[in-house]
Amino acid sequence: MSRTILEVTDLRKDYRQRRGLVSMLTGQGRVIPAVDGVSFYLRENETVGLVGESGCGKTTIGRTVLRLTDASSGRIVFDGRDITTLSRAELRPLRREMQMIFQDLDAGLNPEMRVRDILREALTVHERPSDAEIAGRVRELLEQVSLKDSKLANFPSELSGGEKRRVGIARVLAVRPRLIVADEPTSALDISIQAQVVNLLRDLQKNLGLTYLFISHDLPVVELVSQKVAVMYLGRIVEMGLAERIAHQPRHPYTGILWSSLADKQTTEVTRRVTNVAVERERRTWGVFDFEQPTSGCRFAPRCPLYKEKGRPAICTDPASEPQLRDVGHGHVVACHFA
Amino acid sequence: MDAPLLAIENLRTYFYSRAKRAFIRSVDGVSLGVTRGETLGIVGESGSGKSVTALSAAGLVTAGPGVISGRIHLNSNGASRNLLDGLEKYARVTEQDGRVVAVEKDERGWRRRSETLMAGVRGKEIAMIFQNPRSALNPYSTIGKQLVETIRLHTNLKRESEARERAIHWLDRVRIDSPRLRFDNFPFGMSGGMCQRAMIAMALSAEPSLLIADEPTTGLDATIQSRIVDLLAELKAETGITTLLISHDISVIQRLSDRIAVMYGGTVVETGRAAEVLAPEAKVRHPYTAALLASIPSAETIRRKSYLQAIEGEVLDTIEVPRGCRFYGRCNRVTEAIRENCAGLEPPLGEVAPGHKVRCWLYPSPGKA
Structure with a gap:
């Protein structure tokens, strides 16, 4: 079995609500636990999927584990190596x-720079390669992300969405990373292009x-x-296991x-998976979800069929x-009393 | 059969892109009809022209040069009118080798004429809901006030109190909990799904003949999306409202549409009954429609962890329109027998079965090809 590359234990990330109309009316700033005690690990060369609705803390986890924001x-x-409190220099x-x-x-594509310079910059952030080495690496990167030389x-602004995504991926690959947090890497793309990018990411892996x-x-x-897939709800992982x-x-x-x-949006083959009538009925009637609503006990209970x-x-x-x-x-x- | 409620004929809408220093043929000869009571779903990727087709029909294209030519017949309330009537003389297009090189348009003359034609149509006969409901609502006014305003403007309920009751009725009909309380909410206090419901209430409260729903679920969470789709399906069953639905999401289109039109590169490449066009076992299908359906992971793909069937290449930018089929460069079904046609001649939208049309040389329609 391959070794563990990332291990996250009881991660919390609170955001303090900034002064605004709401805190003015309630008279206090509130602490919102965007990530509320999350543990998981990633093994080398594996993919863990993180799913959940917007606001559930998926992106915050991604940013926190990379130390783009502090836990x-x-x-x-x-x-x-414990990186939770490493200084910027140590990081x-x-x-x-x-x-x-x-x-x-x-993101990361300076609009004033040509693709060639964007890649060159990424290649020289951590190293001082020679011009010949840079040229070689740029060629290699283009090949890895299947981008034409002419795009350099x-x-x-002259690139299509799919090409921008490829340049963005090439820029990330330039530093030879081992762990990549891919935050909605396909959602800004057209359907036909999404499939290309998904295939590309799997090839690269x-x-x-x-x-x-x-x-x-x-x-x-x-x-x-x-x-593996982890399902998040309001800052917590509520279920995690093998994807299938x-x-x-x-x-x-x-x-x-x-x-x-x-399921009911997708093809019929997916629809067959849904057998729980109660879930179906509930889905149509539950009230609009408010993640600021205080709950005690299970946080999913107010919406739970x-x-x-x-x-x-x-x-x-x-x-x-x-x-x-x-x-x-x-x-x-799974985190449910009745599962 | 009844004349269609909305009949778009040979619509062309072009834009000038400063970044690319070229004209984009966003909608390039689109003809579509929406029959009373049906939902026509237009599906396509960004840049296919689906939204611009809808905006053109609602007279909401503001960027230049905009709508160039075509006819948009609206047959409602016993009257038939062409919303582009007499506008053609205001615009002239010069074309060279598949590229639009110049557009002369008398913008003021066009606008004046168009506004006369659209008066009493937009908002009243044709109502729209958009992708980002929060930005379509007035942030400084409660949703109740905005609804009352719409109702008093477009229906014969002119008294404040009557309009207020009707507004609450509509909030209730779009399944907003405690509508009397929500009446006084501002858009910022409501979730995206709730804003979209309010938006739908506002559009329907004008009692329009046609509802244009432009990406009504895009940008909402998965669970909220499916409930907005449920709501649209229920309202369709209750009110029988004629709908032109625009979405890039085939599954949304599939659930709500009676008929669909697949757009690519500013043209309709396939149209027909939704059940027929999207049927998993369909044999006759535009290669682009087939590829779109294949690029969504199926249960089979997931189980075998196989590659997705991606469509190679990039979406056509419609600046330089190729001489042949617009999908030729990305198509994987070109055979030697038809290659010459595909490369050199734009295929017609030929009827392959009653009501089912495909723009592809694989299916030559008798007498036309």
Whole structure:
């Protein structure tokens, strides 16, 4: 079994709500736990998918594990080394090993620079290669991301969405990273281009031995590329396990709902997966979800079909017993009293 | 059969791109009809011209040069009018080798004439909902006030109190919980899904003949998306509203549309009954439609962890339109027998079965080819 490259333990990230109308009216700033006690690990050359609705903390996890933002508490171990509190200077040599692909296609692409210069800059951040070495590496990068030589003279504004994405990936590959956090890498792209990028990311993983934390709301794509999937809800992982088990035998009601909300939009083969009528009925009637609404106990209870079906058991809203992740076999963990 | 509620004929809408110093043929000869009571879904990638087609129909194209030519017939309330009537004389296009090199357009004359034609149509006969509901709502006004304004302007309920009751009725119909309380909410206090519901209420409260829904679920969360789709499906069943639905998401189109049109590079490449065009076992299908469907991971692909069938190349930018088929450069179904045609001659939108048309040389339609 390959070794663990990233281990995250009990990670927390609080955001303090800035002064605004809401805090003026309530008279106090509030602390919002965007990530609230999350643990997981990534093995070398594997992909873990992170799914959940917007605001659930997926992107915050990605940014925190790369130390692009500081954790409030918890531990982040990269390649056997605790990086949670490393200083900027200490982090610098590690930065090249952990990179991020941002959702925004223009992120990291200076509009004033030609593609050639963008790549050259990325190649010279950590090293001082000779011009010949740079030229060789640029060629190699172009080949890796299947981009034509002729694009080197272009400015980002002259590129299509797919080409921008390829340049962005080439720029990340320039520093030879081992871990890549891919934050919605395909969601800004057209459908036909999305498939190209997904194929490209999988090829790169195979050829370069990369490890991905793959953040996306596109469930079929996540299921396709990931070995393991973690489902997040309001800052916590509520279920985690092998991709096919999460997709086909979910134990947490929220996971079931996520996949069923997809199912009736998707092809009939996916629809067949949804057998739980209660989930289906509930999905149509539940109120609009408000993640600032305080809950005690299980944070999913207010939207949970199982909670209603079971006659609102007290344990679900007991402040003392928020459900913890527990093992249900086959490396599958779930945080639900009734799973 | 009844005349279609909306009939678009040979619509052309061009834009000038300063960055590319060229004219983009965003909509390039589109003809479509929407029959009363049906939902026509237009699906395509960005740059295919689907949204611009809808905006042109609603007279909402503001960038220049904009709508160039075509006819947009609206047959509602017993009247038939062409929303582009007499406008052709205001614009002239010069073309060279598939490239538009110059457009002369009397912008003021066009606008004056167009506004006369659109008066009483936009907002009233044709209502629209957009991709980003929060930006389409007025942030300084409560949703109740905005609804009341729409109702008083477009229906015969002119009294404040009547309009208020009707507004609450509409909030209730779009399944907004406690509509009386929500009436006084500002858009910023509401979630994206809720804003979209309010937007739908506002569009429908004018009692339009045609609803144009431009990417109504894009940008919303997966679970919220599917509930907006549910709502649109329910409202369609309840009100029978004629809808022109625009989306890049085939699954949304599939669930809501009676008929669909697939657009590529400013033209319609396939149109027909949704069930027929998207049927998994369909044999006759435009290669682009087939490729689009194949690029969504199927259960089979996921199970075998195989590669996605990506469409090679880039989306056509419609600046330089090729002489042959617009999809030729990316098509994987060109055979030697038809290659010459594909490369040199734009295929017609030929009927392959009753009501099912495909723009592809693989399916020559009798008598036309």
